[in-house]
Amino acid sequence: MADIQADGGEDLSAAYSPDARHVLHVCGNPLGINGEILAGIKIFFAALFAGTGAFLSAGRYLFPVASLSLLFGYAFPGILIQRSIRIRRESAERQLTDAIDLLVVSVEA
Numbered sequence: 001m002a003d004i005q006a007d008g009g010e011d012l013s014a015a016y017s018p019d020a021r022h023v024l025h026v027c028g029n030p031l032g033i034n035g036e037i038l039a040g041i042k043i044f045f046a047a048l049f050a051g052t053g054a055f056l057s058a059g060r061y062l063f064p065v066a067s068l069s070l071l072f073g074y075a076f077p078g079i080l081i082q083r084s085i086r087i088r089r090e091s092a093e094r095q096l097t098d099a100i101d102l103l104v105v106s107v108e109a
Contacts, residue, residue, distance in 0.1 A: 049073025
């Protein structure tokens, strides 16, 4: 069953990707984006990179460069999100060790 947003529209983030909501939650939900916005961002970067690749390689290698640029542009937001997840996880691990040390000191006192 689809979630209903405040404006009455349906939240299609689950339809975009079954784990899009989970991935965005794990990385800290940057800027409050959902699956629909993430899909739009991926399409925007794919078009931007493909256009840039086509412009810079006007000539013999136009199609291969534009195709590879399109694929990289589509994957680029996912790469940034995975990096954000890694940074957030490392930060949580560092803070967890500090919290455990604080608990040990408190219990020993």
